Amino acid sequence: MRNFWSLVVLGFAIASANNSLIPDILAFESQPAVAAVDRQTKAQGADAAAQLTGKTENPETTNQPTVSSFPSLFWEINNLSKISYSQLLEVLARREYSDNTARENAAQPEDIARFAKIVQYAKQQNLPDRAIGEIVQAIADNFQGKPYAEGLLDKSGEEKLIVTLNKFDCVLFVETVLAISRGVAITDYDYQNFVNRIEQQRYLNGKMNGYCSRLHYFSEWINDNQKRQTVENITAQLGGMPMNKTLNFMSQHRSSYPQMLKDEATYQCIVSQEADLAKTAVSYIPTNRIKSIYSQLKPGDIVAVATDVKGLDVTHTGFVYRNADGNLGLIHASPSGAVTVAYDLQRYISRVESAIGIVVARAIDPRQQPSPAKK
Known part of the structure; x- marks a missing residue:
């Protein structure tokens, strides 16, 4: 899930271990911890849970789980019936839209102008004639x-x-480039369609239904986009090995996520989402084997940095980049300051603290997908 997403918080984990932050590995920064949850917010969380369970509770006496609480303990503490992630999501969505929450696509004039320049560049370079990876x-x-x-x-x-088209975190960079590239491939240069593709890539089942619908863990991002034939996870094909870990970083570090800290139902939703994610096997290519698969990688392949941080799958992401001399590197929105190219992929991964390897996904060319049947 992505609090990439915010996405998942590596900065919090590293700060806990080292009391220091290494600039080039902080892909998922923690949000400031919130000291207390006000009475009104607790009541809102309890109201949402009551819609699903038929039970009510006094918001003034409800205990807040600590960061170290196990997800199963949450249900016992609050004496609520277990409910599915999809049910929670439905209630959160109803509440969000009933509160007239604005859907914002940040369509500022300067972004539209930037988009127009990119479209012009794509036409001048005849990008629609290239393979999808080269377009990316x-x-x-x-x-x-x-x-x-x-x-x-x-x-x-x-x-x-x-x-946004003028500043990025690492996941926002991947989403933006992929959404533009898929449009270029089919010569769709409409800005609103580009925005729609961002939504489809970022949220569960392609629809924004509140914070919990965001694909916070990148493994979930890949899985959900693979279902809609946007990308294909090729890690196993490349000889990946099982990661064998439980992804529960968000629920175990609740205080770092204001959205969960302030809203009990959102926290429950994330816990359920993590439980669903546990059903999916996650593979990775160990760092010392990355160079051996260079011949199987293509420019534009999505690379995510697998980590040994407890409860977390990946900490950073970018694209395979073919340098002028043919060597494979990584183009990414680097926490050290800007979108840049690391010349050698394996060397870069080996220098990322807590990295154990990579997860690889490949964009599926929309030109190779069947067109919708005409009615």
Whole structure:
């Protein structure tokens, strides 16, 4: 799940271990911990849970689980019936839209102008005639030097469809480049369609229904986009080995996520989402084997940095980049400052603290997908 998403918080984990932050590995920055939850917010969380369970509780006496609580303990503490992630999501969505939460696509004039320049560049370079991976690399190249910015999806208290073309975190960079590239491949240069593709890639089943619908863990991002034939997870094909870990970083670090800390139902939703994610096997290519698969990688392949941080799958992401001399590197929104190219992929991964290897997904060419049947 992505609090990438915010996405998942590596900064919090590393700070806990080292009391230091290494600039080039902080792909998923933690949000400031919230000291207390006000009475009104507790009541809202209890109301949402009551809609699903038929039970009510006094918000003034409800215990808040600690960061170290196990997900199963939460249900015992609050004496609520277990409910599915999809049910929680439905209630959260109803509440969000009933509160007239604005859907925001950040369609600022300057972003529309930037989009127009990218479209012009794509036409001039005849990008629609190229393979999808080459389109991805060319579009990504267009953003070199754009600044890195953390927490862009969580500036507002409500979930909004944020789109930006002038600054990125690592996942926002991947989503933006992929959405533009898929449009270029089919010569769809409409800005609103680009925004729609961002939504489809970022949220469960392609629809924004509140904070919990965001694909916070990147393994979930890959799985959900694979279902809709946007990308294909090729890690196993490349000889990947099982990661064998439980992904529960968000629920175990609840205080780092204001959206969960303030809303009991959102926390329950994330716990259920993590339980669903546990049913999916996650594979990775160990760091010392990355160079051996260079011949099987293509420009534009999505690379995620697998980690040994407890409860977390990956900490950073970018695209395979073919340098002028043919060597494979990584183009990414680097926490060290901007969109840049690391010359050698394996060497870069080996220098990332807590990294154990990579997960690889490949964009599926929309031109190779069957067209919708005409009515």
